Amino acid sequence: QVQLVEFGGGSVQAGGSLRLSCVVSGYQSSYYYLGWFRQAPGTEREGVAVIYTDGGTTYYVDSVKGRFTISQDSARNTLYLQMNSLKPEDTATYYCAAKSRYGGNLWDSDQYKYWGQGTQVTVSS
Numbered sequence: 001q002v003q004l005v006e007f008g009g010g011s012v013q014a015g016g017s018l019r020l021s022c023v024v025s026g027y028q029s030s031y032y033y034l035g036w037f038r039q040a041p042g043t044e045r046e047g048v049a050v051i052y053t054d055g056g057t058t059y060y061v062d063s064v065k066g067r068f069t070i071s072q073d074s075a076r077n078t079l080y081l082q083m084n085s086l087k088p089e090d091t092a093t094y095y096c097a098a099k100s101r102y103g104g105n106l107w108d109s110d111q112y113k114y115w116g117q118g119t120q121v122t123v124s125s
Helices: none
Strands: 004-005 010-013 019-027 033-039 046-052 058-060 069-075 078-083 092-099 121-123
Touching: 004 092, 019 033, 019 092, 019 121, 033 069, 033 078, 046 069, 046 078, 058 069, 078 092
Parallel strands: 010 121
Antiparallel strands: 004 019, 019 078, 033 046, 033 092, 046 058, 069 078, 092 121
């Protein structure tokens, strides 16, 4: 069993920065990928950034490339999402998630078995 708990959401003006953290506990060999997803009211959950835990390869959705950075601190069992140059359209509830199967569609939320409870990010114009 894997548990994920997010921290660091909040409100910021456009152009500002936030860093989200996700503490991961449980059996680390249970997952290959850790990712950040987000969901705004009335929309589907979308993948934002994913990291392959064994090696650190990162993947980003086009809308956040160059602005967001996903990273992991294995010693602290923590996943991060550094978000810079935030835009109002980044407003959403952000979730961290763990994917227990290798390969497949990294942006398909159905392929992620473990989820955190979410943290709200609000960007005002």
